[in-house]
Amino acid sequence: MVKSVAIVTGASQGIGRATAIRLAKDFEVLVLVARNRENLKDTSRLVQAIGAQTLVVDVDISTPGMPEVVVEQVLARFGRIDALLNIAGAVPQIDLFEMTDEQWSSGTELKLHGARRMTLAAWPALKASKGSVVLMSGNSADVPKAGYAAVATINAAIVALAKAFADRGIQDDVQVNSVLPGPVMTGRRRSFLEKWAPANGMSVDEATIKFPQNAGISRFGEPEEIANLLAFLVSPPARWMTGSALRMDGGEVKSV
Structure with a gap:
């Protein structure tokens, strides 16, 4: 039986791929989740080269029921989940007055509801392992503008969602934080x-x-810099940090 399993959504590219590679130093198994199977295979090869096992799950977590499919596969194969890193989700940066309902909905379903459903599906296993969750937001949550209203709105909602999960996590012994990167x-x-x-x-x-x-x-910023922060958040030294929203943006947001 393996001792540590981490799920990374959005692992096919960018920050998700960098995070999976970084976590290969700390976890025995990396579960790589995204829609693009070929890109996931590339990530898998890079993770395995470091020494971790991988499970590739090419699903669209914006589809209701798919997060449960991911969790079922992980538990059937490895029997545990120790960390969940919700990184999937790209929201179009379109002007507030030009963005369609469909564009709003697609961003919300993947980044916000995808993370919510994944966290809910994995929660019982995370409770059993006293695990950790990270939700990926963005610094636009603090500086909403007309040019990227949907991004800002969804990112702000993710911060609130993470805090709500963290509140429940206090009684269930599950650590939950969010991260707000700047331009990477x-x-x-x-x-x-x-x-x-x-x-x-x-x-x-x-x-x-x-x-x-x-x-x-x-x-x-570089994806690897965000990945290092995420790796810290799901490590034992960060265990007492929960309900926090950590900004890493090179100083772009100037507010206190």
């Missing part, structure tokens, strides 16, 4: 810059420098 250089961010740069009369390299400056920070 993921593949999705690079694709955005490849469109943004020429539209603003500059190269991608120039945009990579200019864009963070416009946000009042020195540079973009």
Whole structure:
């Protein structure tokens, strides 16, 4: 029987992939969850190279019932869940007055309800193991603007949801926190810059420098930096930290 199992959603790319790779140093098994099976296989190879076992589960957790399928597979195979890292979810950055109901709903279903359903499904196993949960928010939760109203609204809801889970976790001995990253250089961010740069009369390299400056920070964050924070949150030294919303954004949000 294995001693430690962590589930990472959104593990096919970006922060999710970086987190799975980082956690391979601390957990015997990494359960990799996302929609893109080929990308998950790539992540799996990288995790296994470090020495951890993997289970690839290519499902859409925005679909009701799918989180239960993930948890059932994990418990049938390994018998336990020690950590759940809810990282899946990309919300379109579209102006408040242009975003359709469908776009709002798709972002909400994956990032907010996907995390809620995954946490609910895994809760009994996490209670049994005295495990840890992290929900991925974003620093836009603190600075909502018309240009990315849905992102900000969903991220703020995730912070509140994490605190509600943490409140229940006090009696169930389950640790729950949320993380609010700033702009991170993921593949999705690079694709955005490849469109943004020429539209603003500059190269991608120039945009990579200019864009963070416009946000009042020195540079973009790296997925591995967020992954290190997540790894700390589900480690024994962080055990008394629960109900916290931790911002890691290079100082972009200036409010107290």
